[in-house]
Amino acid sequence: MTFLAIDVGNTRLKWALHEAPGPGAALLAQGAEFLDHIERLAEGAWASLPTPERMLGCVVAGDAVKRRVEEQMELWDVAPQWVVASAQEAGLINGYDHPTRLGCDRWVAMIGARQRILAQGPARPLVVVMVGTAVTVEAIDAQGRFLGGLILPGHGIMLRALESGTAGLHVPTGEVCMFPTNTSDALTSGGTYAIAGAVERMVQHVIAYCGSEPACMMTGGAGWKMAPSMTRPFELVDNLIFDGLLEIAARRFA
């Protein structure tokens, strides 16, 4: 039973077609499009795919974008199903004040991360970092309770905010370095270490609250940019949202 997973963030739509709806299923094809190019999918990358028999996705880019994706899916006879964060799913308990207001991408990525940890050995606390348009930093205890998380601007948004709020900060992208000596490097390093510093703080909070070192996982389109600047070892995972969607699909479509 072929299964299509779709992750629509605020910058890009990522999709992956699997042989079956469950963890470990073989990957048949995958791709990504910037949101402006969604209309290309049905006649482009999706045109030659085997028909997906089941689909599950998460969208945080708004209802209009969701409708544009559903229009492209009319190519197939498959019902679009979108995940919404809930009080409890796939072994995770949601500690948000209003569980359904948590970004579904955050919820699904945490489900994917938790299942990965359980597959590796005994349950441990977990810090999950997702570096996309925005950056999110989540804390999960060893029992699978989502304690809470941080939201901060991603690299692009930080730079654009500084460019638009000042007269003298219109410069090309620089290098990350400890002691920047030009504006480009100062901006690039400032953004990178702002994220790394926030993550370090969350790791400290988890150690203080849970009493043990968390496992640390990082994902998202810009994860590879952050990896060398982290203060602790992080497992870089290609797309935790697909892992989470496969886990949820296994339970829903069994």
Ligand SMILES: Nc1ncnc2c1ncn2[C@@H]1O[C@H](COP(=O)(O)OP(=O)(O)O)[C@@H](O)[C@H]1O
């Ligand atoms: N090949 C790439 N295409 C697009 N964005 C990329 C790419 N490589 C890195 N990035 C960075 O990743 C960010 C988008 O990541 P992504 O995971 O697609 O975000 P979202 O899930 O919010 O749509 C961009 O801000 C950009 O800086």
Ligand SMILES: CC(C)(COP(=O)(O)O)[C@@H](O)C(=O)NCCC(=O)O
């Ligand atoms: C925080 C986010 C903007 C992240 O979006 P992304 O960077 O993946 O495009 C998204 O998860 C969201 O809109 N969340 C809703 C608010 C919340 O999670 O509290």
Ligand SMILES: [K+]
């Ligand atoms: K995302």
